[in-house]
Every structure is written in C-alpha cells, then in structure tokens.
Amino acid sequence: MHTIADFCVIPMGVTASVSEYIAECQRVIEKSGLKFSMHSYGTNIEGDWDAVCRVMKECHEAVHAMGCPRVSTSIRIGTRTDKAEQNMEDKVKVVQEILAKDRAA
Numbered sequence: 001m002h003t004i005a006d007f008c009v010i011p012m013g014v015t016a017s018v019s020e021y022i023a024e025c026q027r028v029i030e031k032s033g034l035k036f037s038m039h040s041y042g043t044n045i046e047g048d049w050d051a052v053c054r055v056m057k058e059c060h061e062a063v064h065a066m067g068c069p070r071v072s073t074s075i076r077i078g079t080r081t082d083k084a085e086q087n088m089e090d091k092v093k094v095v096q097e098i099l100a101k102d103r104a105a
Contacts, residue, residue: 002085003049005077008042009059012070024066025059032058037088042074046088049079 011021026043029036032055034047045052060071080086 001049001079002047003052003077003079004044004046004088004091005052005056005075006042006044007056007059007073007075009056009063010072010074011063011068012072014068021063021066021068024062028058028062029055035088044088052077 009022009025011018014021026038029043029045032047032051034045034051034055036043036045045055056073056075060073063071
C-alpha cells in the first residue's frame with residue numbers, strides 16, 4: 001500500500017541541540033532509497049507501507065546506537081484507495097493551483 005508519512009524523531013535525555021541525531025536519521029532515510037523531504041520539524045517520506053515503517057524503526061535504532069537513551073517519535077500516516085497513487089509533490093501542487101487561482105482573480 002502506497003504511504004506518505006510525516007514524522008519527527010525526538011531524541012531525549014541528550015543535549016539541547018539534537019542536530020547530529022537528526023543528521024544520522026537523514027543518512028538512514030537517504031540509504032533507504034525512498035522519496036523524502038526534510039523540513040524544519042520533521043521529514044515527509046513516501047513509499048510502500050512496510051518500507052516507510054521500517055525506515056522509521058531504523059531511525060530509532062540509529063539514534064539509540066549514538067548513545068541516546070530515549071527516543072520519541074510523532075507520526076502522521078496517510079494512505080488512499082480512492083485515487084491512483086498520489087505523491088508528495090502532487091498533494092502540494094493541488095493546493096498551489098488553488099492559491100494561484102485566488103491570486104489571478
């Protein structure tokens with residue numbers, strides 16, 4: 001099943017800056033071969049349900065391997081069966097087209 005997820009890994013029990021931990025998660029995601037887009041408070045990732053969930057698990061494992069004692073993750077997952085596969089760019093494009101009509105009016 002095609003899945004788009006937005007997730008935010010939160011390393012806990014470490015320093016205030018978690019950039020190094022997030023960079024390691026991004027390395028894990030890049031190695032997965034899945035389509036992704038990092039943003040300021042998380043990452044969107046797209047692919048097969050099992051592959052997306054596996055990558056999120058691997059992010060947890062990687063952060064723990066760096067010595068982080070606790071990891072919390074906020075996750076939102078979306079799937080559709082009423083349309084052909086819609087990717088991350090398609091979802092954004094639809095909203096941008098609506099806004100462009102507003103500006104043209």
